[in-house]
Amino acid sequence: MSRSLIQASGLSVHFPIGSGLFVKQLLKAVDNVSIEIEKGSFFGLVGESGSGKTTLGRALLKAVPISAGTAHYDDGEVAYDLQELDGAELKDYRTRAQLIFQDPYAALSPRMTVRDIIAEPLEVMGLTKGRAETDERVREIAARCRLNLEHLRRFPHAFSGGQRQRISIARALVSGPKFVVADESVAALDVSIQADVLNLLKQLQDELGLTFMFISHDLSVVAHTCDHVAVMYLGRLIETAPTRKLFEAPRHPYTKALFSAIPSLDPDDDKTAQKLAGEIPSPTDQPPGCKFQTRCPHAIDICRSQEPALETEDGHDVACHRWKELMNLVAA
Amino acid sequence: MTPLIEVENLTLQFRTDEGLITAVEDVSFTLMKGEVMGLVGESGSGKSVTAKSLMHLNARNAVYSPESRITLHTDTGTVDVLSLRTPRELNVVRGGAISMIFQEPMASFAPAITIGKQMVEQLLLHSDMSKGTAKSVSVEMLDRVGISDATRRFDQYAFELSGGMRQRAMIAMALSTNPSLLIADEPTTALDVTIQAQVIDLMKDLVSEFGMGIIFITHDLGVVAQTADRVNVMYLGRIVEEGPVREVIRNPRHPYTQGLIAALPKLEDLDAPLTPVPGDIPSPLERPAGCVFNTRCSQVVGEECMALVPMNCRLDETHSVACHIYREAAE
Numbered sequence: 001m002s003r004s005l006i007q008a009s010g011l012s013v014h015f016p017i018g019s020g021l022f023v024k025q026l027l028k029a030v031d032n033v034s035i036e037i038e039k040g041s042f043f044g045l046v047g048e049s050g051s052g053k054t055t056l057g058r059a060l061l062k063a064v065p066i067s068a069g070t071a072h073y074d075d076g077e078v079a080y081d082l083q084e085l086d087g088a089e090l091k092d093y094r095t096r097a098q099l100i101f102q103d104p105y106a107a108l109s110p111r112m113t114v115r116d117i118i119a120e121p122l123e124v125m126g127l128t129k130g131r132a133e134t135d136e137r138v139r140e141i142a143a144r145c146r147l148n149l150e151h152l153r154r155f156p157h158a159f160s161g162g163q164r165q166r167i168s169i170a171r172a173l174v175s176g177p178k179f180v181v182a183d184e185s186v187a188a189l190d191v192s193i194q195a196d197v198l199n200l201l202k203q204l205q206d207e208l209g210l211t212f213m214f215i216s217h218d219l220s221v222v223a224h225t226c227d228h229v230a231v232m233y234l235g236r237l238i239e240t241a242p243t244r245k246l247f248e249a250p251r252h253p254y255t256k257a258l259f260s261a262i263p264s265l266d267p268d269d270d271k272t273a274q275k276l277a278g279e280i281p282s283p284t285d286q287p288p289g290c291k292f293q294t295r296c297p298h299a300i301d302i303c304r305s306q307e308p309a310l311e312t313e314d315g316h317d318v319a320c321h322r323w324k325e326l327m328n329l330v331a332a
Numbered sequence: 333m334t335p336l337i338e339v340e341n342l343t344l345q346f347r348t349d350e351g352l353i354t355a356v357e358d359v360s361f362t363l364m365k366g367e368v369m370g371l372v373g374e375s376g377s378g379k380s381v382t383a384k385s386l387m388h389l390n391a392r393n394a395v396y397s398p399e400s401r402i403t404l405h406t407d408t409g410t411v412d413v414l415s416l417r418t419p420r421e422l423n424v425v426r427g428g429a430i431s432m433i434f435q436e437p438m439a440s441f442a443p444a445i446t447i448g449k450q451m452v453e454q455l456l457l458h459s460d461m462s463k464g465t466a467k468s469v470s471v472e473m474l475d476r477v478g479i480s481d482a483t484r485r486f487d488q489y490a491f492e493l494s495g496g497m498r499q500r501a502m503i504a505m506a507l508s509t510n511p512s513l514l515i516a517d518e519p520t521t522a523l524d525v526t527i528q529a530q531v532i533d534l535m536k537d538l539v540s541e542f543g544m545g546i547i548f549i550t551h552d553l554g555v556v557a558q559t560a561d562r563v564n565v566m567y568l569g570r571i572v573e574e575g576p577v578r579e580v581i582r583n584p585r586h587p588y589t590q591g592l593i594a595a596l597p598k599l600e601d602l603d604a605p606l607t608p609v610p611g612d613i614p615s616p617l618e619r620p621a622g623c624v625f626n627t628r629c630s631q632v633v634g635e636e637c638m639a640l641v642p643m644n645c646r647l648d649e650t651h652s653v654a655c656h657i658y659r660e661a662a663e
Contacts, residue, residue: 048524049495160612161375190374190551195595196608217524220597224606247602261529262599263554267578275533276526279494 005179005211006037006060010069013052013059017284027284029055031235032069034310037179037211037228039075042202044226044243045215046258050280052235053215057181060213061097062090073097075178095125098177102184104164108156115152118142118170127175137174144204145170162193166200173204181213186221198225219262223247231255234291235283241316251318251327254292290321298322333364336513336545337386337404343397344378344385352395353616355381357569357624363513368539368546370560370577372553372592376613378569379549383515386547387425387432388413404429406512428458431506435518437498441490447474448486451505458509473504477534496527500534507538517549532558553596557581562650565589568613568624575651585653587631623656633657 013030030052037043047053058064060071062082071082073093080093098121101107108117118138121127128134142152145166156164165185172180182201186194202225205212216222222229223243230240231252239252250256257276278295281287290308293299300322308319320326344356356378363369373379384390386402402413406429416422434440442450451470455461461469467486474482477500490498499519506514516535520528536559539546548559556563556577563580565573565588573586584590591609598604611628614620620627622638629637636642636656645658 048526160615162612190613191553192374192592192595192609193612194608195597195606196610198597198606199608218597219525220599223599223602224597224604244602247599257526259599261525263528263532263552263558265554265557265581265593265596265598267557267581275529277530279496279527280524 003038004036005039005075006035006071006073006213008036008060008069008071009034011035011056011059011066011071012068013055013064014067025284028235028286029283030059033232033235033237034069035230035237035240037213039211040205040209041228042205042212042214042226044222044229045213045232046217046219046222046229047232048217048280050234050283051232052283053232054183055235056232057099057183057213057215060179061099061181062093063099073179091125095127095175096177097179098172098175098181100168100172100180100182100185103188104161104168105188107168108164110156112155113152114142114147114154114156114159114167117156117167118152118174121171121175125175138170141170141174144207145173145200160193161189162196165189165193165197169197169200169204173208173210176208177210179211179213181215183215184217185214187216187218194221201225219258231258234280234286236291236319237310237317238292238320239316239318240310245314245316249327251316251323252292252320253296253298253323253326257295290319298326333366335362335405336365336367337402338362339382339386340401340403341397341399342382342385342402343400344381344390345395345397346391347393347395350617354619355394355569355616356385359566359569359571361564361571361574363545363547365512365545366539366543367562368548368560370556370563371547371549371566372551372556372563373566374551374613376568376616377566379566380517382566383432383517383547383549386413386513386515387430388416388422389426389432404513423458427454427509427511429511430513430515431509431511432515432517433499433502433506433519435521437495437502437522438490440502441498443490446487446489447493447501447505451486451508454505455508469508470504473508474501477501477504477507477538478530479504495523496530499523499527499531503531503534503538507542507544510542512544514544514546515549516546518551519548520555521550521552528555535559553581553593565592568616568619570624570654572625572655573651573653575647575653579651585647585651585658586625586655587629587657588625591628591630623654631657 011033015027017025017027045053059066062085066083073080085093115138119134122134186197214226226243229243229246231238233254239255276295281294287294289305290303293303302321308321310317310319340360342356342359345352345354359382371379396414404411404413413425452466455466471482471486474485479485479500520531550556560577563577564571567588573589584593594607595609609628614627622640623642626637633656642654642656644652644654646652
């Protein structure tokens, strides 16, 4: 039995732009990404909008077609090659891999009761033998997500943001998945509620033995919940490490800039040293060489011509030509 | 320092099918010239509604209580904002002395009119510039907020600009009429962190350059810490704590402010557990009697929290809090 639940290597998702016979351009949403998600881990995926983090999450759920590379799923009971998956196996994979959406206001149908919303995946996938069994499973998962019987009878409009997100979580978990992709699942929530939902996700992970891929743009949330973090930029994986290592000593200039861009709670803390100029380039018009070179304050000639490969040292991967040099510079 | 805008006893209700909903209750504050004030609170706390009433911009079903008063001090005299009625009168506050930046820049620009045309249009409305001058002023403003190639951008549509650029254009547009008060309603929430940092820096520069007063509405305490001089914390339509930003963040006194700060994940200490504020913000239809925070408060001191609306207690000259815990200290 392998330790990793998801293993992807050289994974790419390209979308053709323009219709008709002649495809003019490819939008490389995810390009040549290799990641490994260990069983039972809380894996964070960080990046700005347009970095390809959502697309990567969907590719691993087989919700968008994989253009190149391989991705494997192995939970000890079954092992699937996601590229090849179809028919009955794909149906089975759908019960094992689930998605929690970002916006709990948009994700729930206003015309269905909470009970029906949570029961729908069971009914669609034909996982239960009758209404009694469905009801029992709905009640069980609802209780774990702190929703009571009274809540199940109501419609979503009667709930606050935090409660709605708990309904979405119950719906995602009712089929008994092993792998859950949480895409910006707390981004739409208020700070005072956010912590509550994060604690619930951690608790459910413990109780149900789940593996999470937690997609977020909020680094402080990721730092507190995930045990492993991957940073994406323009479809590439640029750095990945155990959370503590990454936050103690980020290696990629982009990761450093991301950290310093978080507004500090201390009004006297003025982190101006690392501010980035410019914006993320369009994925249809990518720069040559390192994708970050257009905004990187340390870019030199080699960065403009050659794309850096992911280097591993101490279980900490980084794709930058100059990271060692820059780390020494800081140390000196 | 002279006051720029004074809000006194602002109470605002909305007439709806389900009855009168109280959105803002007894809110008072004064903004000085050149001051940046943060207005912090969660969704439903009434911060946007408060800001909109400064421009008399709330929907028609809004009912202001008779005690509510908003006074704007301009160079030409004082204006009683809530007494303005006709569009002509309202022009003074809407885009004239007061400008507003909204959260979602894509939704705030007309999609089928070029950025430049929209900028010129409002300059023609609010000043006696000629079309030619208005254009050169607009291009200059776009350049000032760090938009490269401003002449070309002037003729582009909102969809051709990236998110950060759109927000810069929005700021340029808001500042071109030279307002004395700028209201920024969650101006960085829709932006990525690296772009947010750029926009915050830009706004700081502009404050020192133009010297206008700013009301910065946000739910992000980090953003407030980096931008504001003073902060008002709102909960369910009431200001629960008010003070200098350093004081409020380092030494929060209201249980809600304390809870908000404790709920923030902090990068300095990754092992610290996340402590949510228990429960949810009540629906405005079910406003609790007494202190509005009593349904979620972990420090309820007694009957008075359930029955009596807490008075504003001055802790020192600049810091005040509306909570029964501090009543004795104040007396």
